[in-house]
Amino acid sequence: MGEFSFIQWIRKQQKRRRDVLVGIGDDCAVIDVSSDKLCLITTDMMVEGTHFDLKKCTIRDVGRKAIASNISDVAAMGCQATVAVISVCFPEYTSERFARELYKGIWDIADTYHIEIVGGDTISGRSPLCINITLLGKDNGLKPVRRSGARVGDLILVTGSLGGSILGKHMHFEPRLKEGLLLNKNFTIHAMIDISDGLTADLYHILEESHVGAIIHEDQIPISEAAVRISKTTGNTPLYHALSDGEDYELVVIASKGQARKIMESDLFSKNIFSCIGEITDSRDIRMKYTNGHIKRIKPQGYEHLKS
Structure with a gap:
């Protein structure tokens, strides 16, 4: 199990x-x-x-x-x-x-x-x-944002850059409490989760709870410098680490296209804190659109304490 x-x-x-x-x-x-x-x-x-x-x-x-x-x-x-x-x-x-x-x-x-x-x-x-x-x-009068509200056509945003957290971020990250509160107070957020197990693993939790799928774009994933560094020793690509390394503790934010654009243009947040990495679909899985135009289903990967 x-x-x-x-x-x-x-x-x-x-x-x-x-x-x-x-x-x-x-x-x-x-x-x-x-x-x-x-x-x-x-x-x-x-x-x-x-x-x-x-x-x-x-x-x-x-x-x-x-x-x-x-x-x-x-x-x-x-x-x-x-x-x-x-x-x-x-x-x-x-x-x-x-x-x-x-x-x-x-x-x-x-x-x-x-x-x-x-x-x-x-x-x-x-x-x-x-x-x-x-x-x-x-709650301070706010409605808690759940994992189960993602809708087909919504955009997928993430904060920060991803991957390679084992090189230090996993111990010294700053939780996105301020950003989470600002998002909930000032925008309509359909779903949200923090990245503890890995981007694809945690995004998949939202997809399961919301009964939807997602397509993400290879060239829009914010890859950290740590992911590039660690890839030189593991043999895996920086993209692999950005998708599957855990303990980044960034936020995955799901919002309508209009709200997502407002979030990315807002002066409430640090400049370039958000990246739009894809869109919610009705496919019930995660698909990657590669830079060559090919689209392929990918398996959610991340840390899991109990192995099957």
Whole structure:
């Protein structure tokens, strides 16, 4: 069983409460806590050896990444992050200085986004370092942007440049919380997701939830310099890395052609932050239009924790 088929199995077994507006299958769950207020909930776990290597980064970097990845989920819903609870399993004989550095890394970015740490749990055991953060957010009167609203004819936008995050961005990215909020406040966004598993893998989540397909254009994919550098050692093309490398934590934004044009022309955002990479279709798959004019179906690729 693969990771995503396992999640689908859990989803099918779960009974939905009336106050759960969005459950399994999106970046955050959304709970109706009163007649006009919504609570967003997301959680992420990081394990030493899988998500980070303490021989290549500091424990402060780990703390920063742990909460930043959660903030990115709230950004993908176009809402505001508010408070977090943190659970950590430290390896036996961990020093207090080490533990404090982890929290300093968390506070580095939590303070930037006005997020308060309100609780959690701390234990130790015979295991690698493991940290789990649950982050809550609020809608501030906005409707959370889901994965399921993409429509045929919509354009596909992405922020930033993609690929090669393992060369450093995966630990030091800036979550697009500001951009997510601006998009939701000022434009009509049909669907949105952050890129954690890989561009094609995460775009495919939108296509599945929206029951649509997509065509993307080879010459419009914003390839990062890191993707070019890493391609020289892996033997894969920079395009391959831009399409399938995870942990870029950029946003995929789906909007009508008119709204997409307004977004790209808006002075609310940094210049050239958005690239239009394709269009939503009724094909139920992802197709690539290459620079030679050929169109070919491509398989969504990205990181998956459980392998089939």
